[in-house]
Amino acid sequence: ILNVEQSPQSLHVQEGDSTNFTCSFPSSNFYALHWYRWETAKSPEALFVMTLNGDEKKKGRISATLNTKEGYSYLYIKGSQPEDSATYLCAPHHTGGFKTIFGAGTRLFVKA
Amino acid sequence: EAQVTQNPRYLITVTGKKLTVTCSQNMNHEYMSWYRQDPGLGLRQIYYSMNVEVTDKGDVPEGYKVSRKEKRNFPLILESPSPNQTSLYFCASSPTGTEGRGNYGYTFGSGTRLTVV
Secondary structure (H helix, E strand, O other): OOOOEEEOOEEEEEOOOOEEEEEEOOOOOEEEEEEEEEOOOOOOEEEEEEOOOOOEEEEOOEEEEEEOOOOEEEEEEOOOOHHHOEEEEEEEEEOOOOOOOOOOOEEEEEEO | OOOEEEEOOEEEEOOOOOEEEEEEEOOOOOEEEEEEEEOOOEEEEEEEEEEOOEEEEOOOOOOOEEOOOOOOEOOEEEOOOOHHHOEEEEEEEEOOOOHHHHHOOOEEOOOEEEEEO
């Protein structure tokens, strides 16, 4: 089974803080990474699809970077707001298989 | 509206009573998949389908069955539910069933919370 690790497992920050978390995955045969935002009592929603080494994507105050050679991606949130409270999931994709493995997620709590 | 529709949203059932959770998408997506979410374990894949009549096991297929007779529908069947199948279930779809599906984000249904007593 593909090993996908997300850290930290949970994070508590104050409103206005900037924060970041990590998704690590095997670099061999990698070709794409998904980031999802999952709010409580809702379903996961796609944030970013990333494919290129050095790629950087941005959506409002949230951005992500990708390092395909070493097998990791960072998700950054600038000036966290209470509405950013959610679980952030990553799902790397590798050639040679059709399963999808999700990381266990980083649970973010933003206190007003 | 493009969406993945799951039913029911909530279900309480008894051990051994067969049940089906339906999943339907209106986006003409080829790839569909079922996941279960348990505390501390994240999303684990149960079964997936790359296209009509093509299904395969994910990481936790025991106790589940699926079928893909039409492109839009991908029901999850529990022939004899047990308490360890109490979980939150999600159906998801992606435009392509080839390896290139990684180039597209998945669309998730709203989830089914199943309790087996």
